[in-house]
Amino acid sequence: QVQLQESGPGLVKPSETLSLTCNVSAYSITSAPYWGWIRQPPGKGLEWIGNIYEDGNTHYNPSLKSRVTISVDTSKNHFSLKLASVTAADTAVYFCAKYEDAFDIWGLGTMVTVSS
Amino acid sequence: DIQMTQSPSSLSASVGDRIIITCRASQAIGTWLAWYQLKPGKAPKALIFAASRLQTGVPGRFSGSGFGTDFTLTIAGLQPEDFATYFCQQYGDYPLTFGPGTKVDVK
Numbered sequence: 001q002v003q004l005q006e007s008g009p010g011l012v013k014p015s016e017t018l019s020l021t022c023n024v025s026a027y028s029i030t031s032a033p034y035w036g037w038i039r040q041p042p043g044k045g046l047e048w049i050g051n052i053y054e055d056g057n058t059h060y061n062p063s064l065k066s067r068v069t070i071s072v073d074t075s076k077n078h079f080s081l082k083l084a085s086v087t088a089a090d091t092a093v094y095f096c097a098k099y100e101d102a103f104d105i106w107g108l109g110t111m112v113t114v115s116s
Numbered sequence: 117d118i119q120m121t122q123s124p125s126s127l128s129a130s131v132g133d134r135i136i137i138t139c140r141a142s143q144a145i146g147t148w149l150a151w152y153q154l155k156p157g158k159a160p161k162a163l164i165f166a167a168s169r170l171q172t173g174v175p176g177r178f179s180g181s182g183f184g185t186d187f188t189l190t191i192a193g194l195q196p197e198d199f200a201t202y203f204c205q206q207y208g209d210y211p212l213t214f215g216p217g218t219k220v221d222v223k
Contacts, residue, residue, distance in 0.1 A: 004159075036212075045203065045214055045215070045216045045217050046152075046154075046203055046205070046214040046217075047214070048205075048211055048212040048213065048214070051212075059210055061211045061212075062117075062211060063211075095159075095160065097160075101150075101162075101165040101166070101169070101171065102150030102162060102165040102166075102205065102207055103150070103152070103160075103162060103205070104162045104165070104171055105162070106159045106160040106161070106162070107159055108157075108158070108159045109159070109160075
């Protein structure tokens with residue numbers, strides 16, 4: 001059964017870079033067309049952050065594009081998110097997901113708080 | 117960007133009820149529409165893709181319909197595990213966008 005698990009620091013200081021990894025198990029990361037990141041600020045809705053494709057190409061939300069980098073490491077079967085220059089507005093639960101028939105498999109999510 | 121709206125924003129229902137949630141896109145997206153179920157502390161669950169196709173393992177009481185700009189999610193015979201928040205999402209164009217959500221709670 002395909003499983004995704006997000007990992008990374010739960011607390012990041014303002015102006016620093018948020019870094020998360022999504023570990024994929026029971027499935028080869030090269031087998032799905034896309035992998036994505038989505039976030040949900042406390043009490044708010046879902047916001048798409050970006051996708052990475054099996055060929056390494058990326059698509060980012062224009063609202064975050066200048067600060068976001070998504071990469072994939074096929075040797076470790078995981079993909080990663082970096083969000084630079086974070087502020088309190090970036091506090092959210094961050095989800096990774098497999099994208100084949102829409103976002104068909106999601107991770108549990110990890111809460112990231114931006115605070116000094 | 118394609119804006120997604122949902123109605124109602126919340127609804128109260130009882131086990132066994134049939135409920136309908138509506139999702140509207142600000143421009144036509146064909147059938148590039150998905151529905152998800154979110155519960156606190158759990159991984160979001162994909163319910164429907166391509167507006168009406170059930171994801172693997174999703175019970176048949178869930179159904180979706182619609183084309184273009186107007187879509188619905190129907191749960192026929194609400195079960196205790198269905199109390200949750202439901203989001204629609206369009207994937208017809210970038211950036212991918214989600215509706216604001218519909219919270220279904222116990223009447």
